[in-house]
Amino acid sequence: MAANFSLRINGQSRTIEAEPDSTLLMVLREQLDLTGTKYGCGEGQCGACTVLIDGRAQRSCLTRISSLAGKSITTIEGLAAKETLHPVQQAFLDEGAMQCAYCTSGMIMSAVSLLNSRPHPSDREILQAMQGNVCRCGTYPRIVAAIRRATATPEPVRL
Ligand code: FES
Numbered sequence: 001m002a003a004n005f006s007l008r009i010n011g012q013s014r015t016i017e018a019e020p021d022s023t024l025l026m027v028l029r030e031q032l033d034l035t036g037t038k039y040g041c042g043e044g045q046c047g048a049c050t051v052l053i054d055g056r057a058q059r060s061c062l063t064r065i066s067s068l069a070g071k072s073i074t075t076i077e078g079l080a081a082k083e084t085l086h087p088v089q090q091a092f093l094d095e096g097a098m099q100c101a102y103c104t105s106g107m108i109m110s111a112v113s114l115l116n117s118r119p120h121p122s123d124r125e126i127l128q129a130m131q132g133n134v135c136r137c138g139t140y141p142r143i144v145a146a147i148r149r150a151t152a153t154p155e156p157v158r159l
């Protein structure tokens with residue numbers, strides 16, 4: 001049975017009506033028009049739907065809306081500070097780390113999560129953190145270069 005849920009998304013409180021087992025991905029895309037978060041596999045295997053929940057990367061296709069009380073959700077639309085891109089977003093642009101860009105928002109959210117916990121990761125740590133995000137266009141070398149570039153930014157990366 002549908003119920004009301006209060007969510008904190010991108011710094012704003014939102015109330016939505018949904019079935020308790022609705023996924024966060026479907027609510028973001030179909031009710032809140034936050035379509036930067038992509039539907040890829042729907043099974044937790046591709047990373048296209050990655051968002052931050054309390055600052056950590058989570059698969060929104062596996063996250064039930066009923067599990068989010070009191071948690072803070074950040075989507076790709078909430079990363080930039082007004083007109084200034086988040087340093088990871090800027091680094092992806094600077095490195096041209098995308099082709100079709102279907103994977104890009106999920107890649108960026110996973111990278112932000114990594115840098116929230118490890119501001120200066122090794123290449124090995126970058127590869128480990130990103131291994132759940134699939135890029136069918138094969139832009140992995142530029143994605144890793146973008147994350148390296150973001151670690152060199154003088155601006156704080158933490159969200
Ligand atoms: S759509 Fe969520 S991991 Fe693929």
Ligand code: FES
Binds near residue numbers: 097099100135136137
């Ligand atoms: S840029 Fe096309 S899937 Fe990654």
